[in-house]
Amino acid sequence: MALRHAVLAALLDEELSGYQLAKAFDMGVANFWHALPQQLYSELAKLEKQGLVTGREVVQDTRPNKRLFKVTEAGVAELERFAATDNKPSFIRDDLLVTVQAADHVDTEEVIARLTERAAFADAKIELFGGLLRRIRGDRSEEEFLRHGERIGPYLTCMRGLAFEQGNRDWCRQSAAILRERRTAHAQR
Amino acid sequence: MALRHAVLAALLDEELSGYQLAKAFDMGVANFWHALPQQLYSELAKLEKQGLVTGREVVQDTRPNKRLFKVTEAGVAELERFAATDNKPSFIRDDLLVTVQAADHVDTEEVIARLTERAAFADAKIELFGGLLRRIRGDRSEEEFLRHGERIGPYLTCMRGLAFEQGNRDWCRQSAAILRERRTAHAQR
DNA sequence: CCATGATACTCAATAAAGTGACTAATCACA
DNA sequence: TGTGATTAGTCACTTTATTGAGTATCATGG
Incomplete structure (x- = not known):
């Protein structure tokens, strides 16, 4: 279950909405992982419930409102833990x-x-x-x-x-x- | 759903048992896909039911009996179809x-x-x-x-x-x- | 003024992949 | 003589990933 960590890693440098995150993951900008919008929205919801990210509502006049997410201290700690233990090799699947x-x-x-x-x-x-x-x-x-x-x-x-x-x-x-x-x-x- | 095609491709050149196939997929000998034994056994069962591979029982004295699988003509046709239509890009997920x-x-x-x-x-x-x-x-x-x-x-x-x-x-x-x-x-x- | 597309999401369902626990025989070694 | 490794699988369960369909607003182009 590394999608959660991929999301955390992607949110480290910028505060993003689920939509922006989805674009990044889709475009290959986040070239280290790939996921569809639906997965990201549900992953963000889980991460927020667990306190690893926090979202804040941004009211927009010209566009639908959005929620920007950033990683919490607990989120960084989770990444720290991940960095210290992970070891699964990557396989090509093509x-x-x-x-x-x-x-x-x-x-x-x-x-x-x-x-x-x-x-x-x-x-x-x-x-x-x-x-x-x-x-x-x-x-x-x-x-x-x-x-x-x-x-x-x-x-x-x-x-x-x-x-x-x-x-x-x-x-x-x-x-x-x-x-x-x-x-x-x-x-x- | 390309595991089925990966299995077919792996069986093209040699007749293998589920166990041998599992070793090949695990070792990275089949470096084009990765799968666990359980997946391969169930995939082989599906493929056999669909007539894309056929298994034959090999009775062994010294070892448990095994079933060797080979690709049928329908199986090759399925691979042909796959080769003519597939286009999904590969993403690193690591x-x-x-x-x-x-x-x-x-x-x-x-x-x-x-x-x-x-x-x-x-x-x-x-x-x-x-x-x-x-x-x-x-x-x-x-x-x-x-x-x-x-x-x-x-x-x-x-x-x-x-x-x-x-x-x-x-x-x-x-x-x-x-x-x-x-x-x-x-x-x- | 109407179609298209971008922004910003949500829900439901299925398919694929991974995890864990098991059976049962034989072989190699100490 | 029994401990672990190898061969050869099976069953049940959970987690992930993919597919498909919706909702709603606003901006742009013809």
Whole structure:
């Protein structure tokens, strides 16, 4: 049950409404976890009941009212506890890998199509993360920021997200190229 | 619902018992998905009921009897359908990333400890995957195998698993180094 | 002035994944 | 001779995640 901790971690640096949080989790801005709006709303409700976050109503004229949430001291303590005990390894769980695993037994064109789509998706994410990193570090160089920046947690997770998508893109392109080559080699025989 | 497809993909190249399948999924040999034994047994039962796999009883003297499963034609057709339609992107979902996201607000020593543990875990997986790849390609070079090998699906997914873990290891080491540096810089002030 | 889309949520239901406890045999080792 | 590890599973239960449908207001564009 790490969604609760992901929510806490996301709320550490800014006070957010459930809606804003949902956008962040959906966009991949919160590249360290993924969740749908409904989960976040219910998680926020649980966290508030347990006193790990507090919400305050913000009355808006032009928009529906919203509730902004921030992490309480108890919430930070819970994250502290989490940081001290967690150890579950991460596993890739990816439809595309399942498809490629079966590549020798299914239509190669389809596999290549999926790989190409994913490479394009990865490219979009790479640009998104790249821009995000630049925005976070401002006019400082990456090295400078990592040495002396105030909050580097979000920067580090974003770096991992970027590298992950670069790995995805490279692998997708390479795999697609190999499958294409084998296809033509096969056809010429 | 891709576990069903992951199971089908895993059974394409060899006939396996639920137990063997569970070991494969647990070990990360099936590095494209992760599941617990109970899930696999129940998934196999469902797949058999739907005619996508068939099991045959193997009576053993020295060991408890087992049921070996293989994919039927309908099963391959299902994978074909899956390969032609799937498109769900993969998201990282990782406790460690949540911890690092909160790095600026929790005990740095603990975060460094988690990163170090994960780097060691990644190293172990890298060796495992490296050995697996060598075993699959035998005495052929990687390029030669990818060009002319019979079944490259499992090889490609294993390559992705390897690159993923290398990315993990590198990021963990770099992040831990940065946090250590900041800690000493801070202490000296 | 009417459709579309963004903001800001809620509720209900199902599907998937994970946890814990169990049976039962054989093998390896001390 | 009995302790633990390995093979080969099953059953029941809970927690998470996903799907789908609603509610309500306001802003923008044609």
